[in-house]
Amino acid sequence: MLDIQLLRTQPEVVAAGLARRGAAIDLTPFEALEAQRKQVQTQTQDLQARRNTLSKQIGMLKAKGEDVAPVMAEVAGLGDALKANEDKLAVLLAELDAFVAQIPNLPHESVPEGRDEAGNVEVLRWGVPPTFDFKPQDHVELGEGLGGLDFAAGVKIAGSRFTLMKGEVARLHRALAQFMLDVHTTEHGYTEIYAPYLVNPDSLFGTGNLPKFEEDLFRVERSDGTHLYLIPTAEVPVTNIVRGEILDAASLPLKFVCHTPCFRSEAGSYGKDTRGMIRQHQFDKIEMVQIVTPEMSWDALEELTGHAETILRKLALPYRKMALCAGDMGFSAAKTYDLEVWLPAQNTYREISSCSNFEAFQARRMQARCRAKGGKPRPLHTLNGSGLAVGRTLVAVLENYQRADGSVTVPEVLLPYMGGVAVLTPLR
RNA sequence: GGAGGGGUGGCAGAGUGGUCGAAUGUACCUGACUCGAAAUCAGGCGUAGGUGUAAGCCUACCGUGGGUUCGAAUCCCACCCCCUCCGCCA
Numbered sequence: 001m002l003d004i005q006l007l008r009t010q011p012e013v014v015a016a017g018l019a020r021r022g023a024a025i026d027l028t029p030f031e032a033l034e035a036q037r038k039q040v041q042t043q044t045q046d047l048q049a050r051r052n053t054l055s056k057q058i059g060m061l062k063a064k065g066e067d068v069a070p071v072m073a074e075v076a077g078l079g080d081a082l083k084a085n086e087d088k089l090a091v092l093l094a095e096l097d098a099f100v101a102q103i104p105n106l107p108h109e110s111v112p113e114g115r116d117e118a119g120n121v122e123v124l125r126w127g128v129p130p131t132f133d134f135k136p137q138d139h140v141e142l143g144e145g146l147g148g149l150d151f152a153a154g155v156k157i158a159g160s161r162f163t164l165m166k167g168e169v170a171r172l173h174r175a176l177a178q179f180m181l182d183v184h185t186t187e188h189g190y191t192e193i194y195a196p197y198l199v200n201p202d203s204l205f206g207t208g209n210l211p212k213f214e215e216d217l218f219r220v221e222r223s224d225g226t227h228l229y230l231i232p233t234a235e236v237p238v239t240n241i242v243r244g245e246i247l248d249a250a251s252l253p254l255k256f257v258c259h260t261p262c263f264r265s266e267a268g269s270y271g272k273d274t275r276g277m278i279r280q281h282q283f284d285k286i287e288m289v290q291i292v293t294p295e296m297s298w299d300a301l302e303e304l305t306g307h308a309e310t311i312l313r314k315l316a317l318p319y320r321k322m323a324l325c326a327g328d329m330g331f332s333a334a335k336t337y338d339l340e341v342w343l344p345a346q347n348t349y350r351e352i353s354s355c356s357n358f359e360a361f362q363a364r365r366m367q368a369r370c371r372a373k374g375g376k377p378r379p380l381h382t383l384n385g386s387g388l389a390v391g392r393t394l395v396a397v398l399e400n401y402q403r404a405d406g407s408v409t410v411p412e413v414l415l416p417y418m419g420g421v422a423v424l425t426p427l428r
Numbered sequence: 429g430g431a432g433g434g435g436u437g438g439c440a441g442a443g444u445g446g447u448c449g450a451a452u453g454u455a456c457c458u459g460a461c462u463c464g465a466a467a468u469c470a471g472g473c474g475u476a477g478g479u480g481u482a483a484g485c486c487u488a489c490c491g492u493g494g495g496u497u498c499g500a501a502u503c504c505c506a507c508c509c510c511c512u513c514c515g516c517c518a
Contacts, residue, residue: 054498055498057444063446073498075498075499078498205485246438373457
């Protein structure tokens, strides 16, 4: 949520920021609503003040045993007007809220210009894509050859975009998650979180997934008429830890890491990445979340992105770091780096991590604030990033570590998690 | 799922229709005393919004949402959450 004061006082700044995103906005309805709100609110509060004064008089007169009829008569005349004003004000405030809630965040000044992913800027490239003296297989062929990826079973059990993993491949997947958690907790100072996989609508509003993106979520109805949603990322439960809180600024930064499955309905991506496990309804992800003061957040974004990069480097997976352009960023982000890992079979880099600074955008939606000693509460800043998407990391390992006979070498750093298995061997 | 108890300021805890945004204690801040600290004394000390150059004034908020009333922390209804016991259960 943008600062409503910014909309009131500097609408041209908001319009310019949104234009960079390619999201033109007409602020005329907002200004009209604001003008009305101002007038109705002032009027309502005046009426309330009058009623309060008179009601107190009644109390005092009664205590003295005097006649209250004249005062009663005056206050009675206030009733209808007051009620009408209060109702009108409530409607106006709700409309204003709804309007502001659907405006995306403004891009930071350092965000590159651009309409879509073609405008993203490569800021760093690490590692050298491996060369093979054979035609590299993609992870589907490799995984099936190893007897470790069973796409048919996933489809039978649940439907398309679900996959079953077996044996050493399933273990490798688990090893990756354990490895990532261990690095972030022991080397990067994150506190491990285990969080609910189902969340309420308020939490999703807080991170910016609702109300605009409900079609991306799996919704679970309950018998009492309420509903929950399966989390699309651990960002949602973990960031909402601080919803409605006023934190001591001295306690920041808070750094959380959380391994969860993520559920995305992928509505609107029919036909995209249908092969393999690149785009699934369910995938595991290690998510890093930082809760910081406004002064910290830009350094924190670099740090957090570096933490995700560390995982790729330890796994010796070639990647590049992209600064997303204004038109390609998510709804809540002020700035985003994507990390893209090299996939030999596709002969290209594919997204494996997304690290964003949301500044106060989520904090305002969540009413999450911090207070320095003696100071006023103000919205804190939130960040998060994948560190990393586990399923896609598995794909990258399979493809980058493959050998001519269809076997796959286990990356060195994963050996402690693999119980002596150093090579995944294909079935006969 | 059943029965009972309870949600008030950072914390504890009063308040059952009328100067209650809320006693008191505690924590915290400022000042006095002190070489300094402790103790003591005095003052301050919630959040959000409106209005004003400002001092200030005003409004809302006592789990949430409705209702009754001139007036609600207090009465009524619904819901949410927490605690205790019973049942069920990984």
